[in-house]
Amino acid sequence: MNRLIKDKPRLTALCVSLLSLGFLLFIAPFIIISFFNYPGAEDYAEVVLAQEFGFFGYIRELYLTWDGRFFTAILFGLHPLVFHSFFLYKLFPIILFVLLFISIVFFIHSTGVFNKQKHTVFSISIILFILCIYNTPSTVSAFYYYIMSGIYTPPVIGSLLLFATIIHINKTRHSLKKLSLIIFSIFLVYSIIGSLEIFIGIILFSLLLLFVYQIKLNKPEKKETAILLASAFSAAYLHISAPGIRVYFNQNPMPINTERFFSAVKNCIVVSNGAFLDFISGNYLLVLASIYFILLLPKSENDNTPFKKLKLSHVVIAIIFIIITLHVLAFPYFWSLGDDAGQFYPKRLFSSIYVVFLFSWFTMLYIAFSYIRPKIKGKFNHYHFAKLKPLISVFIIICIPYSPAWKTAVDDLLSGRAYGYHLEMQDRISKFKSADSNTRVWIDPLEHKPKTIYSFVDLAPYRGSGWNDAYEEYFEVQEIIFNKNLDEQ
Numbered sequence: 001m002n003r004l005i006k007d008k009p010r011l012t013a014l015c016v017s018l019l020s021l022g023f024l025l026f027i028a029p030f031i032i033i034s035f036f037n038y039p040g041a042e043d044y045a046e047v048v049l050a051q052e053f054g055f056f057g058y059i060r061e062l063y064l065t066w067d068g069r070f071f072t073a074i075l076f077g078l079h080p081l082v083f084h085s086f087f088l089y090k091l092f093p094i095i096l097f098v099l100l101f102i103s104i105v106f107f108i109h110s111t112g113v114f115n116k117q118k119h120t121v122f123s124i125s126i127i128l129f130i131l132c133i134y135n136t137p138s139t140v141s142a143f144y145y146y147i148m149s150g151i152y153t154p155p156v157i158g159s160l161l162l163f164a165t166i167i168h169i170n171k172t173r174h175s176l177k178k179l180s181l182i183i184f185s186i187f188l189v190y191s192i193i194g195s196l197e198i199f200i201g202i203i204l205f206s207l208l209l210l211f212v213y214q215i216k217l218n219k220p221e222k223k224e225t226a227i228l229l230a231s232a233f234s235a236a237y238l239h240i241s242a243p244g245i246r247v248y249f250n251q252n253p254m255p256i257n258t259e260r261f262f263s264a265v266k267n268c269i270v271v272s273n274g275a276f277l278d279f280i281s282g283n284y285l286l287v288l289a290s291i292y293f294i295l296l297l298p299k300s301e302n303d304n305t306p307f308k309k310l311k312l313s314h315v316v317i318a319i320i321f322i323i324i325t326l327h328v329l330a331f332p333y334f335w336s337l338g339d340d341a342g343q344f345y346p347k348r349l350f351s352s353i354y355v356v357f358l359f360s361w362f363t364m365l366y367i368a369f370s371y372i373r374p375k376i377k378g379k380f381n382h383y384h385f386a387k388l389k390p391l392i393s394v395f396i397i398i399c400i401p402y403s404p405a406w407k408t409a410v411d412d413l414l415s416g417r418a419y420g421y422h423l424e425m426q427d428r429i430s431k432f433k434s435a436d437s438n439t440r441v442w443i444d445p446l447e448h449k450p451k452t453i454y455s456f457v458d459l460a461p462y463r464g465s466g467w468n469d470a471y472e473e474y475f476e477v478q479e480i481i482f483n484k485n486l487d488e489q
Helices: 002-006 008-034 041-053 055-065 070-077 086-111 118-134 139-144 146-152 154-171 175-193 198-216 222-240 243-251 258-280 284-296 312-328 331-341 347-376 388-402 404-414 417-434 466-475
Strands: 440-443 479-482
Touching: 008 086, 008 118, 008 139, 008 388, 008 404, 041 055, 041 070, 041 146, 041 466, 055 070, 055 243, 070 146, 070 154, 070 175, 086 118, 086 139, 086 146, 086 154, 118 284, 118 347, 118 388, 118 404, 139 146, 139 347, 139 404, 146 154, 146 347, 154 175, 154 198, 154 222, 154 347, 175 198, 175 222, 198 222, 198 312, 198 347, 258 312, 258 331, 258 347, 284 347, 284 388, 312 347, 388 404, 404 417, 417 440, 417 466, 466 479
Parallel strands: 440 479
Antiparallel strands: none
């Protein structure tokens, strides 16, 4: 080990190799189970509408009658089932995994925190990617159920790409490259804000703070930020002024009063705190990742970031701002549903907030350490603690079986639930495809229901269900009937 400590490149290579091994062990069950993934009832319901109205007609219909998520409508209009491809549906979670990892690498590399050291950037990206899934409230809504993951995960990926692109805009002096980056950023702004309401505030506040900071220091890049800020406001207006939102409000009146406001604030704070405790509790990897992150931070003299000269008041304000932001993310949810919101956090929404929480956590860690580091200069020797890195890498691998999401995925595979579900769905789909509009199809209720992928809501054992109608219309069969009632199961 002493020899390795003296040979920094070999030590770094060892850490990267260990983390790469951990990455492969962690992601393997999630990739495998993707091929046992099948559409759910809401998938068929949306696809039937998309086929009825056509691509542009479907987007228009959702915008006029449902909500303002115009980018989500585009993704739904491109649903794999529109092209009758079950293989693309299985491939979609894998595409999300790849895009999430790429966006994390791009973001970490762009920040310049690690002086663009490729091995270090790759190591931190691996850890952050694993963390994004490690304790996620719901793999179903985050990755596997298209009709949910198409709403909640793309804005997370888009936000990481946007912030990384903005950094590149501020650094580049090449006019054509800068123009290309601005156009790409505008596309990202519209796609993020057009996906999910909570990201409207995140993007607007981030760009507004950056704009104020650039004006204060008279930065030349304030013009580009002003363009992005104007794009964000226009995208937000396009979202919140959608006729579909007015239709929803007319059907579900929401009285604007102080009682509803304070009730939403209380529920938001209480439920968010409970969610954050769930994120942290049992998350041994977060502790190890935090230590590893600090060990990888460069020495102060090599720090090219804007955190060289921090005051304690700056640190406190930044951390308080981040904490408040995290607590208000779910406010639109609790405001819109009022007393119907329930006492438990919606896992589909907090799957996105969980990722925001993780990046906020490491941002707070970096800001705090940037303040402390000059004060302990000479006392904290990175090279002295270098031998801890391989050890932590080993512990990170050991932590993988403690991930609730990973344990569930492995259990679904080893118990045969995922494969059994795959066989049952294959049998159903073959029956649906071989039938015609004059045929009644008799099926059995699902016996295998893996928890990692969407399987918990089955067809109803009776006529009149909207889900059954969607299946019947998509596969063009007369009627779907259960061989025995679900209540007997």
